[in-house]
Amino acid sequence: MNPKKLPDDRFTITDDAEAQAFLATIGILDKLLKQGSLTDLGAGKVNTVAVCHYSHETHWILACRFHGLEDEKENGFMVLGWPKNKFPRSVLEDAIKAQNLGEPESRKDFNGPTEVN
Numbered sequence: 001m002n003p004k005k006l007p008d009d010r011f012t013i014t015d016d017a018e019a020q021a022f023l024a025t026i027g028i029l030d031k032l033l034k035q036g037s038l039t040d041l042g043a044g045k046v047n048t049v050a051v052c053h054y055s056h057e058t059h060w061i062l063a064c065r066f067h068g069l070e071d072e073k074e075n076g077f078m079v080l081g082w083p084k085n086k087f088p089r090s091v092l093e094d095a096i097k098a099q100n101l102g103e104p105e106s107r108k109d110f111n112g113p114t115e116v117n
Contacts, residue, residue, distance in 0.1 A: 001013060001018065001022055003022060003025050003026050003056070004057075006058055006059050006081060006083075007083075008058075008083050008085070008086075009083060009086075010080075010081065010082050010083070010087075011059075011079075011080070011081045012078070012079070012080050012081075013078065013079040014078050016076035016077050019063075019076070019077035019078055019079045020077050022079055023063050023077065023079065026053060026056060026061065028051055028053055028061075028063055031051050032049055032051055032063055032064075032065045032077070033065075048064065048065070048066055048067075049064070049065045050062060050063065050064045050065075050096060051063045051064075052092045052093075052096075054089065054092075056081075058083060058084055058085075059081040059082060059083055059084060060081065060082045060084060060087060060089060060091055060092050061079065061080070061081050062079070062080040062081070062092050062095050062096070063077070063078075063079050064077065064078045064079075064080075065077050066078070080095060
């Protein structure tokens with residue numbers, strides 16, 4: 001998916017290679033790779049990191065990295081996007097809360113969401 005020609009609708013990228021290419025193009029793949037994890041804190045083997053990208057020209061972007069899940073096919077990258085002309089900025093925080101991770105700012109072991117401008 002071309003980051004400069006996104007649909008005027010919500011989108012999801014679940015293919016790992018496509019998600020990584022998209023994130024590299026918008027400049028936040030390295031941020032996801034460098035973020036701390038639950039594993040770093042000795043809290044377990046499962047690592048989920050989310051980065052909110054607010055400065056894309058047309059969309060609010062939520063990038064996620066999953067690692068350490070028992071089913072290897074469930075590990076990898078995912079990208080969610082919402083058009084700014086149809087959704088408020090708070091859609092990103094709502095998406096994090098919907099994952100049952102609690103309030104983003106209260107989850108210090110979650111290390112997220114991280115704002116990237």
